[in-house]
Amino acid sequence: MCLATKRMIACSCRTVQKTVQPTSSTKKFFKLFAQMKNCFAADQKRIIKEMSGLMKDMNEEEFTTVFSKELFDGTDRMMKNKILPFENATLLLKHIGYRKTLNKLWSNSFERSSLSKTLKEMIVAEEKKKEEKNEDLLANMCECYLYLLITYPPKLLPVCVPCLLKAAMRKEESEVVRRDVEAALLALSIIGNRINQEKDQCFDQISDIIRYHQRHSNLTPLGYQSAWEFLIDRFRKARELGNEIVKELKFIREAAREIEELMGFVDWKKENDVMETEEERIIERWMETVRTFIFHCKSVEHESGFHYSG
Known part of the structure; x- marks a missing residue:
């Protein structure tokens, strides 16, 4: 991808995120995200499941609002402050990345976040290990990282x-x-x-x-x-x-x-504006x-x- 194209994508993504108005779904999503700061790990998993259900029913504009630098920076802070266990963080990120991939969203919000650097450093550090390498952990990190990137x-x-x-x-x-x-x-x-x-x-x-x-x-x-x-x-x-x-x-x-x-x-009889099924x-x-x-x-x-x- 050429530099001009990257700049165009970055510009368009920032424009969309500034102009799209919050909906009830996106407001509820960020409210749930904020609630995780005060929850135990088991409750966080329940909240992440609810957030995933919300994303599944979001239209393109709503999901673009959710896929934000602020979300990823917040996730990074909660991980580093031991508020969000890494297992729960990867669960949330895989749900977001899964939707981003199926929705064909082009956004560099993750790449501009601190979480991008954190995940990259964690992948490199885990790969350098020999006998103690955790293959499942490495696979989860690679999946999250690749799902969320555009370069x-x-x-x-x-x-x-x-x-x-x-x-x-x-x-x-x-x-x-x-x-x-x-x-x-x-x-x-x-x-x-x-x-x-x-x-x-x-x-x-x-x-x-x-x-x-x-x-x-x-x-x-x-x-x-x-x-x-x-x-x-x-x-x-x-x-x-x-x-x-x-x-x-x-x-x-x-x-x-x-x-x-x-x-x-x-369903061949459905209206054109109905969201695509999986x-x-x-x-x-x-x-x-x-x-x-x-x-x-x-x-x-x-x-x-x-x-x-x-």
Whole structure:
């Protein structure tokens, strides 16, 4: 991303945050956030769950107001003052980052906050540990950091990618693990096109995740789409992988099947101004992944039977 574009995004985000008026949802959100200063850890988790529910129902302008430098600076202060345990902080940040990613929000509010520097320093410090390294903690920090950014420091990607791939390869059969794997894959999908390079061990790992799901259906719909998005974005310059993705992993077949299944959850009669459902957002993500694949791997159009005209 060029400097001029970054400045334009920063300017537009500041303008939006100054002009958008608080609504009942955003007022309640910040009221709940303030209440966490006077709560025990268990009560904070209950409040964070309520805040997450509010974010789910916010429109774009409301969520942009919530995604603010003040929120992240306040979170950083509560962490440093031992008011907000780091476990609860990451829970809150993952909820915010999840919504930011699905809503496709471009805002540098997090990058301008003190929390951005704090998280980066914590990731580097944890990575330097050897025997005492906490892999789960590192994965949570990487997820939060990548969810909330719009520009990605190259030096941290070699730390985050292996950590998140390891987290995404868990195969225990529980809803908690499914959601943890989804979180790791969603974070990876954000940065796939920032790390284009030739085939490496990463290709084998993400391919194994996809193949295992095709046999056992262990991933969530968003997790499965995110795995494909990361794979195709990461290796978009390796054109010789096109046939491998089509013939061995059956990308076009899988994309068509997933989209068709998700279509069953779409209310075709609803009004245009009704907020998108999560299923509709995943369909959009699938369509964008298909466009990326066809555009960068035109040599497989004939073999796949899928022709791109855009």
